[in-house]
Amino acid sequence: MNSQQSLHLWYESNKRDLPWRKTHNPYLIWLSEIILQQTRVNQGLPYFLKFSQKYPQIELLACAPEDEVLKLWQGLGYYSRGRNMLKSAQDIVSNHAGKFPDNYSDLLKLKGIGPYTAAAIASFAFNEPIAVLDGNVFRVLSRFYLISEPINTGFAKKLFSELANEFLNKENPATHNQAMMELGALICTPKKPACVDCPLQSNCLAFMQGTQVQYPVKLAKVKPKNRYIAYFHFQFNSQIAVFRRPKGGIWEGLYDLPYIESEELMESSDRIKQAIDKKWISSHEEIEMVFEKSTY
Numbered sequence: 001m002n003s004q005q006s007l008h009l010w011y012e013s014n015k016r017d018l019p020w021r022k023t024h025n026p027y028l029i030w031l032s033e034i035i036l037q038q039t040r041v042n043q044g045l046p047y048f049l050k051f052s053q054k055y056p057q058i059e060l061l062a063c064a065p066e067d068e069v070l071k072l073w074q075g076l077g078y079y080s081r082g083r084n085m086l087k088s089a090q091d092i093v094s095n096h097a098g099k100f101p102d103n104y105s106d107l108l109k110l111k112g113i114g115p116y117t118a119a120a121i122a123s124f125a126f127n128e129p130i131a132v133l134d135g136n137v138f139r140v141l142s143r144f145y146l147i148s149e150p151i152n153t154g155f156a157k158k159l160f161s162e163l164a165n166e167f168l169n170k171e172n173p174a175t176h177n178q179a180m181m182e183l184g185a186l187i188c189t190p191k192k193p194a195c196v197d198c199p200l201q202s203n204c205l206a207f208m209q210g211t212q213v214q215y216p217v218k219l220a221k222v223k224p225k226n227r228y229i230a231y232f233h234f235q236f237n238s239q240i241a242v243f244r245r246p247k248g249g250i251w252e253g254l255y256d257l258p259y260i261e262s263e264e265l266m267e268s269s270d271r272i273k274q275a276i277d278k279k280w281i282s283s284h285e286e287i288e289m290v291f292e293k294s295t296y
Contacts, residue, residue, distance in 0.1 A: 141164060
């Protein structure tokens with residue numbers, strides 16, 4: 001039995017029972033993949049159920065107001081995913097007669113869909129023989145082939161993509177891709193891989209050397225920059241002042257309390273007053289305030 005066959009047998013016996021694995025509907029598969037970007041399965045599952053119940057067809061999502069979509073998205077973060085999802089739904093309905101593109105190349109043209117998501121939809125919904133490459137797959141492949149190239153480089157993405165497609169079961173790419181991701185999520189985990197239960201153990205080079213936890217290799221991240229923000233709570237009777245964030249940034253279009261941002265911590269009220277004067281008085285910056293009833 002080769003590694004591909006062992007992987008598939010393991011997957012059929014150990015896969016999690018997830019609703020998007022019970023369909024070939026590209027809309028529902030796409031919906032799950034967008035929600036699961038930057039989100040764990042246990043957190044994303046309730047959102048998938050809410051969205052699929054609220055908008056069971058892509059036409060219904062395409063007609064939804066942005067505020068309604070973002071309200072359902074609330075709590076997931078990275079709100080640009082929700083906006084891009086809405087734009088892609090509108091594009092598919094307007095320019096593709098509501099029919100999802102059925103191949104990797106055309107899927108890449110949609111807003112918010114990158115190489116991984118396009119490969120996932122293409123293989124899961126249309127059985128196109130193209131390998132997915134997410135964090136889990138990077139980890140499995142780097143250990144299996146003992147690759148020391150840092151995975152967060154352009155060269156590594158090309159290298160791992162070639163390896164993933166070489167290892168891909170071309171006859172059943174959907175199951176293979178799901179199995180690779182599931183293996184990384186359940187067995188080949190970052191810190192304590194359960195190698196004793198791994199179907200690829202006998203051919204895994206990192207396991208043979210006992211160096212599993214050293215892979216994958218990553219270049220050091222850029223040191224994060226601190227942001228110092230002072231928020232203000234303006235209340236009049238039962239109303240509070242909020243404003244809608246302008247275009248640009250991850251919170252575009254969302255409502256927020258008035259605030260000021262500085263390059264250093266503002267510990268005194270005098271420093272905060274100076275910052276207020278600079279932003280709202282000296283610069284004569286106009287901030288549109290919207291009053292909504294307080295909920296407390």
